[in-house]
Amino acid sequence: MAPSVAVIGGGITGLVAARALTARGARVTVLEAGSRLGGQIRSVAFAGHTVDVGAEALHIAGPHVGSLLDELGLRRDLVQANPGSAWIWTGRGLRRLPAGVGPAGPTRLRPLLQARILSPRGLVRAGLEPLIPGSTRGSDVAVGAFLSRRFGRQVTDRLVDPLLGSLHAGDVHRLSLRAATPYLAAQVDQHRSLLLAQRGRSQAGAPSFVSFPQGLTRLIDALEADAGCTVRCDTRVEALTVVDTDSGCELRTASGESLAVDAAVLALPAHAAARLLAETAPEVASGLDGWRAASVVTAVVSYPAAAADAAPAMRASGLLLPSTSGRLLKAATFLTRKWPFLDDGERMLVRLSGGRAGSEEIAALDDAELVRRLHADLAEATGLGAEPLEVHVERWPRAMPQLEVGHLERLAAVRGALSARGPVVLAGAPYDGIGLAACIRSGQRAADAILTLRAPTSEAVP
Numbered sequence: 520m521a522p523s524v525a526v527i528g529g530g531i532t533g534l535v536a537a538r539a540l541t542a543r544g545a546r547v548t549v550l551e552a553g554s555r556l557g558g559q560i561r562s563v564a565f566a567g568h569t570v571d572v573g574a575e576a577l578h579i580a581g582p583h584v585g586s587l588l589d590e591l592g593l594r595r596d597l598v599q600a601n602p603g604s605a606w607i608w609t610g611r612g613l614r615r616l617p618a619g620v621g622p623a624g625p626t627r628l629r630p631l632l633q634a635r636i637l638s639p640r641g642l643v644r645a646g647l648e649p650l651i652p653g654s655t656r657g658s659d660v661a662v663g664a665f666l667s668r669r670f671g672r673q674v675t676d677r678l679v680d681p682l683l684g685s686l687h688a689g690d691v692h693r694l695s696l697r698a699a700t701p702y703l704a705a706q707v708d709q710h711r712s713l714l715l716a717q718r719g720r721s722q723a724g725a726p727s728f729v730s731f732p733q734g735l736t737r738l739i740d741a742l743e744a745d746a747g748c749t750v751r752c753d754t755r756v757e758a759l760t761v762v763d764t765d766s767g768c769e770l771r772t773a774s775g776e777s778l779a780v781d782a783a784v785l786a787l788p789a790h791a792a793a794r795l796l797a798e799t800a801p802e803v804a805s806g807l808d809g810w811r812a813a814s815v816v817t818a819v820v821s822y823p824a825a826a827a828d829a830a831p832a833m834r835a836s837g838l839l840l841p842s843t844s845g846r847l848l849k850a851a852t853f854l855t856r857k858w859p860f861l862d863d864g865e866r867m868l869v870r871l872s873g874g875r876a877g878s879e880e881i882a883a884l885d886d887a888e889l890v891r892r893l894h895a896d897l898a899e900a901t902g903l904g905a906e907p908l909e910v911h912v913e914r915w916p917r918a919m920p921q922l923e924v925g926h927l928e929r930l931a932a933v934r935g936a937l938s939a940r941g942p943v944v945l946a947g948a949p950y951d952g953i954g955l956a957a958c959i960r961s962g963q964r965a966a967d968a969i970l971t972l973r974a975p976t977s978e979a980v981p
Contacts, residue, residue, distance in 0.1 A: 521546050524969055525770055525778060526748075527756050527795070528786030530558020531955060532947040534742040535587070535962030536784045536969075543970060547748035548780075550772070552755035556743055559918060560955075562734025565911050566821040566866050569734040572913035573817070574955055575852065575870065576600065576728040577735065581956045583963060591741040597729040600857050603836035607681050608844055608900055609636060613832055616839070619717075622683035623703035624666045624674060626717040641673030649712040656708050661924050662700055663691035669713060681839035685850040687953060688813040688919040689876045690842070698922035698930075698952065732860040735955075759783060759795045761941035768799075768941060782942035782969045786962070788812060788917060789949040800940045806933040810949065811921040815874035816881045818890050819854075819911045826905030827855075827867035833901050840896075847873045847880065847889075848896035866908065871897060876921050886912045920949035942972040 521544045526533045529551030537547045555561075559573040579585055579597075588594045606613040617634040619627035628646055631637065637645060648669050662683060667675045675691060684691050687699060697704040703713075710716035731737040743750060755773040762768055767781040785792045793807040827833045838851040854861050854868040861868055871893040874881045881889060890910050897903060930950055937943055946965035951957055 522781040522969075523548075523767075523779075524782045524784065525550055525756075525780045526784045526786060527759075527770075528558070528784075528947070529553070529556040529750065529752065530786060530947065530958070531560055531739065531742070532558075532958040532962040532965070533784065533786035534739065534746060535959050536786060536946055536965040537748045538742055538746040539963050539966035540784075540969060541747040543966070545970070547746070548778070549746070549748060549750045550754045550756055550770070551750070551752045554752055556750065556752065557736060557739040559915065560735045560739055561913065562736040563819075563911060563913075565819055566868060566909050567863065568861050568868065569732070569736075570819050570854065570861070570868065570870075570911070571730070571734050571736075572819055572870075572911060573915065574735055576730050577738070578727055578954060578956045579729055580727045581960065583960050584956050587959055591738075591745055593731075593738065593741055596731055596733075596737065598732060598858065598860055600728045600730070601836070601859060603856060605837040605839055606832060606835050606900070607636060607677070608838065608840045608846075609677060611635075613838070613900060615835075616682075617678075620678050620682070622679065622686055623662075623700050623706075624670055624679055624713065626714065628714065636677050637673045641671055641677075644671030645674050647671075648714050651712075653707065653711045659695055659697045659924055659927065661692050662694045662696050662703070665696050665707075666691075676841065676843065680843070681841045684842050684875075685839050685872070687876075687921065688815050688849065688874055689921045689923075693876075693921065693923045695922050695924045695926045698926035701952065730858060756795060758798065759785075759943070760799045761943060763941060768943060782944075782972060784944050784946055784965045784969060786946045786965070788947075789920065790917065792945060792949075796937075796943075800937060800943075803933055803937045803940070806929065806936065810929075811876055811923065812917040812949070813874055813876035813919040813921060814879070814882060814914070814916045815872065815919055816889060816915065817913045818871040818873075818893050819913075820869050820871060820890065820894065820907040821866040821909045822869065822903065822905045822907060824855075824865055824867050826903065827853075830901050830903045833867065833903060838897070838900055840900075842875060846896040847892045848900075849873055849875060851897055869897065874915075874919075876919070881914075882916075886910075920953065922952065938972070942969060944968045944972070 523546045526537045526549045561573045605616045614636045617630035758771040760769045770778040789807045789810040793804040796804040850872045852870040951961035
């Protein structure tokens with residue numbers, strides 16, 4: 520008999536897991552506490568367009584992402600981001616983000632020399648990277664500490680912090696090399712020098728960040744339509760009890776309803792998963808307790824296009840600020856420049872982001888003061904001389920998991936203890952990494968794990 524599986528959490532991870540499970544014969548019910556599916560994917564009507572106020576782009580470099588898009592028939596609808604570079608806010612004004620610099624540091628020296636971001640001493644130190652012995656193969660350290668050792672502290676503070684720190688809303692001196700930057704960790708394991716590893720490799724290629732004119736909710740709608748399972752929103756699960764390995768588990772909802780299933784996927788934040796597991800698996804809940812997550816905010820604002828055009832700095836794709844800037848704004852995306860379907864010639868749409876791990880400043884501000892502060896930071900940086908015409912504020916409490924040093928070891932311990940209890944699997948960004956590509960992969964692996972756990976009594980496994 521096909522196993523029954525509850526997927527708790529209707530974000531992209533949960534929907535991918537549900538679809539993969541039903542495709543292999545399981546009977547799946549998705550239980551979502553909120554009134555909508557999608558989790559941190561949310562598209563809203565704004566200034567005559569559809570704008571994403573959570574996740575903003577899909578990275579299609581991974582084969583599992585491309586395969587999913589092909590299976591859903593969505594590839595023809597994709598729109599690539601316009602080419603363009605971002606600014607970095609420095610103590611000496613704005614500087615262009617050098618080509619070849621990503622969240623894991625620089626891959627080329629020439630653009631770094633031309634960018635005027637590092638001091639002459641910082642440039643010399645970065646150029647010595649090929650001479651620095653490798654010493655972290657197989658071990659985990661903070662990304663900031665590792666890159667400071669390889670390239671010098673200036674590269675970390677002036678380039679990696681604005682990029683990786685903004686992406687994770689976190690502290691690069693606490694984020695795990697292996698959990699937060701798995702690509703970098705793989706390079707470390709394979710090569711002694713990061714710069715020499717890139718020598719001779721082509722830097723060209725098609726843009727890998729895409730979206731939909733209808734917003735990323737297009738992907739959520741397609742997953743729901745193709746999942747072939749029961750979906751229940753406004754259904755909050757209050758408790759989960761593991762009966763035993765063979766008998767599955769029981770769920771109790773906020774309305775008092777009880778559901779018995781053979782297995783469950785918890786596609787939930789760590790603190791929410793810990794709450795559900797507190798009684799049935801206290802050692803697992805204790806292991807999840809205290810995992811940090813940052814609260815962040817997205818404010819989408821519109822400006823007159825003419826005013827934006829009059830500010831040369833607004834002609835880039837966006838702006839990144841280091842954690843040392845002292846500003847509430849951590850990043851700005853100039854949406855009209857980045858996405859061709861948002862350019863109507865009348866409005867300039869800008870996405871302003873704030874919030875970092877360890878700071879609760881944004882929670883203390885109402886929406887009006889929040890937008891005033893974020894706009895003031897943008898205007899100071901770019902010289903923009905106009906006030907916002909329209910505003911949409913989206914708050915995301917405890918939404919950005921902090922994958923800090925030792926994360927993979929803690930995760931292995933939690934998953935090991937949970938698997939010993941019964942057929943319950945954790946999935947999603949708090950465990951397997953932020954970004955839609957990581958969440959898609961996590962959902963697919965969760966489905967594999969469930970079917971492996973149920974293999975002795977399931978006819979669904981090929």
